[in-house]
Amino acid sequence: MGFFSKIKKMWSGGEAAADGSERQPAAKGERDEALEAAEPARAKGFQASAPAEEGWQRELQRALQRAEPRLSAWLDHILSGVHKADDTLWRRLRFLLRSLEVPESEAEDFIRRFRQWLDDMDYDRVEEFRSELQYRLALALELEDEEDERSRLFLKLSSGLTKTKEQLSKRIDQLISSRETFDEPFWEELEEILIMADVGFNTTRALVERLQSRVRSSGINDPGEAFKELFQEELAKMFPQPPKRIKPAPPEVVLMLGVNGVGKTTTIAKLAHRAQMQGRKVLIAAGDTFRAAAIEQLEIWAKRVGSGFYAKKAGADPAAVAFEALDKAVRENYDLLFVDTAGRLHTKSNLMEELKKIKRVLDKKHPGAPHRIILVVDATTGQNAVSQTKLFNEHIGVDEIVLTKLDGTAKGGVVLSIAIEQGMPITFIGLGEKMEDLRPFEGRFFAQALLG
């Protein structure tokens, strides 16, 4: 959908009249225009309501008129007095989407997909689905980057990192409170803490050196003073940004790599889900033809997220699957194609040759493809994740990393190794098994969650 930007533009300035305390009033002419533009949207919303539904609707309308993208507040109003997924909920969701000027067909599609998901998951009660609903709305309305959603994500990140924090931040706190100066033992103990959290030797050295020079230049003497903030800042700076890329001619082709068990299949599903919610048409190709079970598993996921699916029999040539899937994607106007691949590492050279062939074939069919090569690695494997990054990057070339299972591990320090030592951008992290548990990675945010 992606409507909120439009709505916001429409509202901006216009609301200054209703809520002058919070916004700079716009020039008069502009304001009248904005009000005029905004009015029909609101009026339409109200007409849609049954007269009996007052309380939640009045509150929601007020919240919307504030023109602040507060999805959590909107949902509070919509879900007030609602305990399970029933007609009341659909009616209220329709009201919200209509008030935001979402075209009816897209609103209905959103609701239909969500109901299908509830059905698949066998969920009914609000507490079972609220979070997923909010995630879907955030993506569909382009609100994921808004402050309200970001603070929700921050909490999620923070709690997902609990084990790593125990290993890292708690010990750093202890170190800070037990030392009075930045002496040799301080730095040695800091190194030890970092290495224990799987930060890796080289990254630890690089980080400690930067911290030492920051401490020197800032003139602080007592570790209790500002060391943690300084640490956070340095850390945030060390994460490479993914390169800005020009949008390719569709379909965009994403090749997914990763050793078995890291979470590759579920990551494809999660990424496909995100893209679908953002309004893109997605096709998934079952390029791991080594095991029949892998094909079936991927097909189930494709159905569940509502994307297209292309597969051949188990044992088929993976490059042929990739080629034919791309052909289908072009013919049927897909926006995005994910190609799954095998991950059996015991036949390393075969696997690498197979992956190279897939790359060649994709490029031949659609020059420039694959546009992104994503390697999925599992944070619980610690330094193994780092060696996998190195290996796949050397043989195939990797554009970005998705790091899964950060929620279950104390080895989250591996994020730093991969990003800093391997110079590899991490674009998404997995914080659990649910769809909404895969979220964009941001170094600054991560440093704050880890050390804050």
Ligand SMILES: Nc1nc2c(ncn2[C@@H]2O[C@H](COP(=O)(O)OP(=O)(O)O)[C@@H](O)[C@H]2O)c(=O)[nH]1
């Ligand atoms: N806790 C947790 N589990 C995950 C995460 N990502 C994937 N998994 C689980 O890891 C297991 C293996 O995933 P799968 O996608 O089949 O791995 P593949 O062999 O690499 O395709 C599944 O049970 C997933 O639910 C994550 O971020 N956190």
Ligand SMILES: [Mg+2]
């Ligand atoms: Mg798999």
